[in-house]
Amino acid sequence: MNLTKLPGTMTINTEDHLTIGGIDTVLLADKYQTPLFVYDIALIRERCREFKETFERKQINAQVAYASKAFSCLAIYQLMAQEGMSLDVVSGGELYTAIQAGFPSEKIHFHGNNKTMTEINAALDYQIGCFVVDNFNELNLLNQLASKKEVIVKILLRVTPGVEAHTHNYISTGQEDSKFGFDLMNGQAEQAAIQAIEMSNVDLIGLHSHIGSQIFESDGFLMAIDKLLSKTIDWQNTFGFKLSVLNLGGGFGIRYTEEDQPLAIPELMESIIDEVILKTTELGVEMPEIWLEPGRSLVGDAGTTLYETGSQKEVPNVRNYLAVDGGMSDNIRPALYDAKYTGVLANRVTEQPTETYSIAGKCCESGDMLIWDLPLPKVQEANILAVFSTGAYGYSMASNYNRIPRPAVVFVENSTDFLAIRRETYVDVMQLDIPFPTE
Incomplete structure (x- = not known):
């Protein structure tokens, strides 16, 4: 060091x-x-504000959600609420902790590749802001459970865009061969979008992509943006899909040793925002709200x-x-x-x-x-x-x-x-x- x-x-x-x-x-x-974990709270606040202020400076509608699988407890959720963050949870336990912490439920996004009926029902009862739907089983189950409760829930479809980040095999998630999401290239994502639009109790507001973790360059994000927006313009023309939210996940790398050279958060954010602006302008589509899910990059170092x-x-x-x-x-x-x-x-x-x-x-x-x-x-x-x-x-x-x-x-x-x-x-x-x- x-x-x-x-x-x-x-x-x-x-x-x-x-x-x-x-x-x-x-x-x-x-x-x-000892052992003892010590967290530098001023640094966490600084990182939260770097993400949010970049969007504000570029005048882009956005949500920055803390990916709380990185570290969850009552106090960190309360800190994130103080900083005006949204929240990404991946289990009933994280969801329960967030609710106990008083986190605004409308700013909670629920992820996971195998959400149980109990977890989905709890999230519906808490009236969370959004489900990130990972597979056809979940899509059908969520629609059924929402129908029973007579509610309509906002969803994003998690898609694998075929972009493989330069990272460890165990933490790469955007490539075709992944347990996560609907594949963009083989037609699964399109099929899921058509089904979701036809369902009565889900409101498909956008797409989610997460290409990996501990990523040091913007290239993978830019490729994912291009693939997602190119595909959605086709869907808009063929079956009326409207992309209101583009969630590009997280995975932003941090410095563990001197060999690690992560990009500064404002620099990385600006390249992502500029690519979305460029691509939507090129395609002639409305600029979506951009969502991100930093976890490690907020609390890691x-x-x-x-x-x-x-x-x-x-x-x-x-x-x-x-x-x-x-x-x-x-x-x-x-x-x-x-x-x-x-x-x-x-x-x-x-x-x-x-x-x-x-x-x-x-x-x-x-x-x-x-x-x-x-x-x-x-x-x-x-x-x-x-x-x-x-x-x-x-x-x-x-x-x-x-x-x-x-x-x-x-x-x-x-x-x-x-x-x-x-x-x-x-x-x-x-x-x-x-x-x-x-x-």
Whole structure:
């Protein structure tokens, strides 16, 4: 990590400690214990405003929805509501949490490739703003359930435009061979649009496309825009389809290591907006409202995980292992995606590295490795290791593997810390267990 370009409100204080939101991370680790997720709230607010202000500056009608699978809890939903965001949920649990947080239901969009009847009924009862319909089963079921409740619901059709983003295979979603959406090229999307228009209890307002995650260039988005708008002009001419909303999803990349070079949000947004304007003008169609769904790019590099270092193992002429008190139970991404991270000793930030360590988690798996080959000062006693950019898909994918309690989550802003999620206890981990019956 380039210490001259620390993200957000991160600084280094006179004690050579890393600070976030004006608070010493060593003090946070002492107060809340480790592992600990720390979120820089000022940075999240800044990112939300960058998205929204770009649309406002270009005078484009838009909705920016937080893709909350990246990280969901009451407090983050309330923060997003404060910032005037919309919300993307993908399960009944996320939906329930959003409603409990008081999030405006009319600004909630419900995604997912296998929404259950219970989930759909709940969303209808909450009167959410929009369903993003993923398949024919859902389209028919939604129309039936809406009919029973005598309501008409707004929908987008999720389509796969045949654009494959330059990303990991597990997080590419816009190509033809995907579990998500109606395929644009083989006629499924057109068939779904015709069926939706003929249905009495759904109102098809537009299309949704999500081409992948951790994307660093605009080319994939521009290709998707061209394909979607070219197709919809055909549909408009043949069966009267009207594109009121064009949802281009999310997937905007962030910097995990120095090798990552994401585009600035305003630059990326402007290229997307300009392409929609250009293409609609060229085709002679009305400019649709643009929706986006950033998740990682709002919270990813705003999150930092603090660990305490523990045991070490030296394999001569191979590597030095340095273990921490967390691992794949709070960050599965290195094991799942071969995701790369970097970090520093939060209590010795500017001290020159003299050793190279491979950071091992404490789970009973050889694959529980957080960072390979991290340069650090020599570690001879317990230190606080800060791993950067863990705000997306860290806590949200955390587990109780090995019966390890999930960490606490703390929000920091303007020198104030707020406990957003308390640390689990062993009692919490056992709370659903039922003793085996005895005679």
